[in-house]
Amino acid sequence: MAITGEHNSKVPRPAEIDLPDELLRKYNRPGPRYTSYPPAPAWSDGFTRDDLEQAFAQAEGANSDVSLYIHLPFCESLCLFCACNVVIRKDHSAAGGYLSTLRREIRSLTSFISRDRPVVQLHWGGGTPTYLDPGQMEDLFADLSLAFRFADDAELGVEIDPRVTTPEHLAVLRRLGFNRLSLGIQDFQPKVQETVHRVQPYEMTRDIIREARRLGFPSLNVDLICGLPYQTAETFSDTVERIVELAPDRIALFSYAHVPWLKKQQGSFATFLPPDHEKFRIFRTALSRFLAAGYMYIGMDHFARPEDELAHAQRNRTLHRNFQGYSTRGGADLYGLGMSAIGRVGTAYAQNFRDLPRYEEAVAQNGYATMRGYRLTEDDKVRGTVISRLLCHAVVKKAEIGQEFGIDFDRYFAPELDGLKDLEQDALVRTSAEEIAITDRGRVFMRNVAMVFDSYLPKLSGDRPRFSQTL
Ligand code: SF4
Known part of the structure; x- marks a missing residue:
């Protein structure tokens, strides 16, 4: 094939x-998944403020486009497969303080970035960005718009958890100009969902997608995971069929990363994980069906419709890889803001502290929260x-x-x-x-x-x- x-x-x-x-x-x-090279474990804790400022100065000299990643770490409950940097809080009261810290970090960053450099890409990831209420999202976007100049054709993307996303969230995001929604799904099978503590009925996802289309979001992406507990090629093909019916523009089919030494909660279902040959059958079944439905296999874990810009970029050999996976906006410096956020500026990588207290304390003291970094x-x-x-x-x-x-x-x-x-x-x-x-x-x-x-x-x-x- x-x-x-x-x-x-x-x-x-x-x-x-x-x-x-x-x-x-x-x-x-x-x-490694090579969202960076060298991989993050090779970076140094001895990366200093001087290193960071040198990287910023070098980037200003190069005057390249700017890409922004904002990490919004809060989730209401923990999905047991999750390997992201998250803060679980049912009660939403911590979000206000976090946004104030982000505001301070944004202000501090603007002293390094000229407004002549256009922002060509903005991504809100998490955690769950729609954990914020619609008013908080508007405030955050207003802060960013004041601080930076967005290109007219900027790609504005946000990750959506259908379980906590309301029509009001979607309406506000669309009004702010977001044009790319990424929906977490993983698997529609109830037994899989219950085992990984992420119960999200198909109808809930379908309704969010319908509403997003009604509001005119130009691009919808869905995230699936193969290799979750109790998955088989047969059960997953039911999820795949429903995805084909929902017809997203892009599909990310991630391979489940089992890292219980980092994420202890994953140990709870280790004995129910599919063996390697079954995980491969699950992947192959999905690959085969997505190709038959007309999607292009972009690489590793991504599929896109042939008219999608990701597919164009692959055909033209202008595709790039960054911390969010595949990207069409190569050449832009990526500034990461928020707890655990990673950036690549000039020839340096930098990552913020991965726990909330240290991130907030560092920003309060210095205006930035770099934990480690690397000069290439x-x-x-x-x-x-x-x-x-x-x-x-x-x-x-x-x-x-x-x-x-x-x-x-x-x-x-x-x-x-x-x-x-x-x-x-x-x-x-x-x-x-x-x-x-x-x-x-x-x-x-x-x-x-x-x-x-x-x-x-x-x-x-x-x-x-x-x-x-x-x-
Ligand atoms: S909602 Fe997303 S980020 Fe939060 S725990 Fe679940 S998978 Fe992780």
């Missing part, structure tokens, strides 16, 4: 991407670009990388090319004098191909687990 763009009109034949159990066992191992070396830039091209385009043109970084690709990456031989024998990649290409079969294990180019992995694979499995 060809799972790249041009061939999607064919009815897929899932047997062609069958992976024998021994290959699943061989390649299903811990690995030249080698990081080369490797990061190779990894990004593999994950976004499934191909790396050696001459392009050579020209961009002034290196002889084959010489620079001689050990890595050697390391690819095993994957080539298993038909996951194809290498030639010109390029490295991931095969259709290999797209299931794209992260493993990228890992060959990661020079930090040996140092990070120490005594304690850090990453989820690649399948």
Whole structure:
């Protein structure tokens, strides 16, 4: 089955991407998701205010576009599979104080960013952004609009939990200009929902989608998870059929990340998780159905309608990867605001404190709350670009990388090319004098191909687990 763009009109034949159990066992191992390179565990706690200010100054000099990520961490209850940085509060009284802290952080950031630099992308993530009431959302947006200049065609996205989102929330978001909604669904099966403590009937999701369409939101994305407790390929295909009927513009089909050493609550259902071969069948069933319904497989875990800009970007090889996954707005500096938020500014990464008291205290004292960060070396830039091209385009043109970084690709990456031989024998990649290409079969294990180019992995694979499995 060809799972790249041009061939999607064919009815897929899932047997062609069958992976024998021994290959699943061989390649299903811990690995980063590469929303950054190097991965966050390699960043340093010794990243100083000077490092941060240098990165900001460098970005001002480059005068590139601006992308903003705002982390809104509150949720009313904990979904047991969740690996996000969340604060569980049934009572909404903490939100007001958090918004005041955010306001202070925004003010402090504006002293570094010229208003000449347009904001081309804004994303409210969480947690649950619609935990805020509609008035609080309006206030936050007003603060941002005062502080920054938004481009006319800016992408304004927000994550929606249908369980706490009202028609008033949607109306306000639309009036503010939000044009991209991302709905958390995961799985419609009641038994799965009850086990992971996220009960969200199909009708509730359907009604929110209908209302969003009525209000004219141009783009709807849904998030699903494969590999949750009690899922089987058969039960998940029912969820997949309903999603096809709801016809979102984009679908994210995340692989469940089982990291009980980080998120203890995940241990409660560990014995009910589907085995590897079943998780692969679940993924393959969904992949096959989404392709048959006309979606393009963007890579790793994303699908989009052929007319969606994500699909265009993949065809034109302008797709990028950032902390929210795949993005069409490459080249913009990303400023992260709020508890645990991550940014990439110039050639540096920076992350805020991941717990609420320390985040609030740091902003109150300094106006910023950087916990750790990282300044990229030249080698990081080369490797990061190779990894990004593999994950976004499934191909790396050696001459392009050579020209961009002034290196002889084959010489620079001689050990890595050697390391690819095993994957080539298993038909996951194809290498030639010109390029490295991931095969259709290999797209299931794209992260493993990228890992060959990661020079930090040996140092990070120490005594304690850090990453989820690649399948
Ligand atoms: S609502 Fe979203 S962020 Fe909050 S606990 Fe559930 S999955 Fe995590």
